[in-house]
Amino acid sequence: MNPEKAFKYDVLINAEDLCDREFEQQDFLKRAKAKKRTIVFAPRRYGKTSLIKNVVGNSFFNLSRNHLVLFFDLMDVQSMESIAKRLHHGITQALSRRFPVKTLLKNATDYLKGFSLQMDMDPVTGQPSLSMNVKGREVENEMTHLMAAIKTLSQKYPTLIILDEFHDITFVPEAEALFRGVLQELGESAVFILGSKRHLLTLMFQDARAPLFQYGDEIHLNPIALEDWLDYFRERMTPNKIIIGEEELKWILETLCDVPNAICEFGAWLLDNIPSGMTLSVGVIKQSLDLMVENKQSYAYMLQGYTEKELDLMTVIAKNKFTLEPHAESFLKLIRVSKSTVGKIVKKFMDRGLIEYELEKGYRLSDPLMGHYLATR
Ligand SMILES: Nc1ncnc2c1ncn2[C@@H]1O[C@H](COP(=O)(O)OP(=O)(O)OP(=O)(O)O)[C@@H](O)[C@H]1O
Ligand SMILES: [Mg+2]
Known part of the structure; x- marks a missing residue:
């Protein structure tokens, strides 16, 4: 008998818990095998990471004993230091998952130049875990070595590189230029760039003047039927x-x-x-x-940090469900703030991922449950 199925939320899910997405699973795996570059757009909480990391990533990983999945979560990175940490984490996770400790210690010096390797015992799982210590102290130095390691690994092994919430690097000066360099040199690997902040991704990949213009094929995750x-x-x-x-x-x-x-x-x-x-x-x-x-206690707590005007704006957007034009006179009348203030607040909310814009429908609260809370309060 099948084990009882549950509804899972706020976690990454695996293939057996996915509703629909059969076409995407196959199509994305095909793209990964063909070393294509793909930019996946979807609103917050739409299943991007589960689908690409857990489902496609695991299928790719299982193709052979050499297939490597490098997953980097760049959500909310604030500085070069935090980006370096995420890259470090992604590389060590991928290597420890793929190779036995002995092999790693023997071979890793080839592709992890500039690092010394250390094996620790993970106190929680009891499994050996890899850490890499950069030989120089400066973060620029570490970043250069990390980028070089990604490049070397991707040349040596069939590699799938996943950059999750990639747009958040735009908040770190210089980061985009650094990634651009490495991304353009990853010809041997499949690259998936995932993001929910459409306004930022658009600037990076759809603007004819952007350095990553037309870097890959854009694919949108649609609502499930x-x-x-x-x-x-x-x-x-x-x-x-x-x-x-x-x-x-x-x-x-x-x-x-x-x-x-x-x-x-x-x-x-x-x-x-x-x-x-x-x-x-x-x-x-x-x-x-x-x-x-x-x-849900968490909403009241989360909303504490916002001004009255910001809360008013959020509430009206929540009540409308979708707002096509927050700058229109009819909308401004509802909250009694100026057009330029609305512009600033909307930008702040979008950058934080609190509201988002859906094509043809308009702005909505990213978390519809919080939207319902605000609308019915
Ligand atoms: N195809 C699906 N079938 C059922 N549930 C899904 C599906 N896709 C996503 N979910 C739900 O969404 C949740 C979040 O999934 P996931 O973290 O992969 O999304 P995400 O788009 O990466 O989110 P975030 O914007 O927070 O990064 C899951 O725990 C699950 O409840
Ligand atoms: Mg995600």
Whole structure:
């Protein structure tokens, strides 16, 4: 018998927990094998990292005993030091996962020039873990060695390089130029660049004057279809004898702006809180959603750091669900702030990933559950 399926959220998920995305799994793996460069755009919490790192990355890793996956998470990097740490972490993780300690110690000096290697015992897992110590002290020096290590590894092994939330390097002066150099020299590897901040990615890859203009093929993750979600929900709810129909699920998808993380979090809440044997109506679902967000302590806490004007703007955007033109007179009237102030706040929220812009639909809160909290408060 199949083990019972659950709704997972706020975590990376594996192939068996993915709803839909069969086409993307195959297509991305094909692209990885063909050493293509791909820029994956999707809103926050849409499943980018799970799909590319866990699913495509693991399939690529399993192609042979030499296939290497270098994954770098660049979310919220603030300085060259933090970028160096992320690169260091990505390289050591990839190597320890791929090669036995003995092989590493024997061969690694070839491709990790400028570093001395050390094996430690991970106190949590008890597994040996690799650390690399840079021989020079300056961070520029370390960055040069890290970039060189990535290049050498990618020449030596079939390599998939994943740069997650890549756009955040734009907040670190000089970082873009540094990456540009290495990215353009990775001809032997597949590169996936993932991002959710469309306004920043666009500047990096779509502006004809940008140095990385047309660096790779742009692919967007689309919303998952209602029929796929219906199977996914029923697979998880039927064992608990909870019944959900198409109309009711459609209401959930629309209210939660198709964001998979929010949909799964709400699914999990329904499973935990709805009595067995019940058929869900839109009324019950709406009540449940109100109750769930009301009980989320984290929102009040997260919103503490914002000014009254900022909160007003957030609330109006949340109530609208999508706002096409926050600079329009009709919108400004609702919050009574100037056009230039709105511009500044919108930019700040976008840079932080608090709101995002969806083509043809407009701006919305990145976390639709927080949007629902604000809209119903
Ligand atoms: N295809 C899917 N099927 C079911 N759930 C999904 C799917 N894609 C994403 N999710 C949900 O979204 C959550 C977040 O996934 P993941 O971290 O991979 O997304 P992300 O786009 O990388 O997010 P972030 O913007 O935080 O980096 C998962 O825990 C899961 O709840
Ligand atoms: Mg991610």
